[in-house]
Amino acid sequence: MTKDHENELTKERILNEAEILFAQKGYKSVNIREITKAANCNLAAVNYYFGSKKNLYLDIFRSRWMARAKRLQEFFKSSLGSISPNSPAKIVEALAYTFLKGPLSEEERHRHHQLIAREMAQPTEALEMIIDQMIKPFIKELSDMLLPSMSKDVTKEELILNILSMFAIVLYFNFARKAVTSIINRPYDSEFKTKLIEHIINFSLYGLSGSQKEELK
Amino acid sequence: MTKDHENELTKERILNEAEILFAQKGYKSVNIREITKAANCNLAAVNYYFGSKKNLYLDIFRSRWMARAKRLQEFFKSSLGSISPNSPAKIVEALAYTFLKGPLSEEERHRHHQLIAREMAQPTEALEMIIDQMIKPFIKELSDMLLPSMSKDVTKEELILNILSMFAIVLYFNFARKAVTSIINRPYDSEFKTKLIEHIINFSLYGLSGSQKEELK
């Protein structure tokens, strides 16, 4: 097949299956034979299309992960509407909804957060790209949105720490599902996720005081 | 050397070096040759003392990680003092201090959280043990401490979610250091950690509202 006809079926299948496997098991634990087997193609296809296993991994971040992150940010922005300035409550609600329900399927969301969690635990070139091109700009936007509502003596750095803490929670409940379901002792189903969103919004806005007795606050 | 004399030097050295390497690079990315080289012993020593690489990994959790987790919990409890009941503020302060300063060295703390983060992303037998023997009992204790201060309509499950969110933040700032320092654009030094503790306490207690303008709360 010629390039013109763009039969990328094989290449696409490899990207799809490899992403699933890397998310599930991590880079080192996945071998090319199981990728090509899952993608129903020959062993040599990975090196033929991507040059190396390492580069396939990076390509997944370049072509798949980044696109999805962009989708998430677009979804977040459009779900905020055009009313500006937005209250912190609205922003947090939109964030929690976007990253726990939102445009991604359950499997996609899980994959997305598994991959980024692995990168954060053990950074490769991919992390630098993600931080520079996606995370930093997004945090900048969020900072600008939140800043008008913040107390004067809150520094930019403190604001960023607040944003990171929200993401830390979202990340945790997405990538540590096994631990969460085992500790909470209930399945990670749609009903639980609804409770989770409610919790994350409440905790991000008010912390423990959001659950405390009125007279103690 | 006989068993009586307990020359565990080699075995101990292997445990020490292997833990460092597993924390840094993950199970699959560490090979026995680099462990035994770091521990200054023969290649066969791992299989001689531990039977297999897998079992060495599990032994690290059994003998090292669990002991350290216990140390942390003891430190937390003793830093709370015997005054009971404790306010949520006191509890959160003691938690943040214990897990970000506290009894562990910087390297130990980093290792500790790297290992548990990896287990949560990709559970092995170790995670079940950790959850059953350490995390669940600790969460139970914290729940009992916090419950008296909670609003009547807060369920036990919601309380656990609150506790997990606090740990999610602590975990994140400990295991994702590279990402954090890159985003914040400052080194992960003692000064930063002091700010971090302050932030975690404030965010865990009051969320974003702890940084908002008074008139907007």
Place this chain on the structure above:
DNA sequence: ATGTGTATAAAACATTTGTTTAAATGTCAA
């Protein structure tokens, strides 16, 4: 000193794994 069990050492082994090669197959334009 001798024998017994422990510990260390070096080498060998069998798999696994990423990559390369070379041949075969397929596609399409001229």
Place this chain on the structure above:
DNA sequence: TTGACATTTAAACAAATGTTTTATACACAT
């Protein structure tokens, strides 16, 4: 149909890796 190029396939390769084996060194009770 033919030639040129893209794709697929099977086989081979070299390096890495967990484990086992066999021999040697060591410590200590008898």
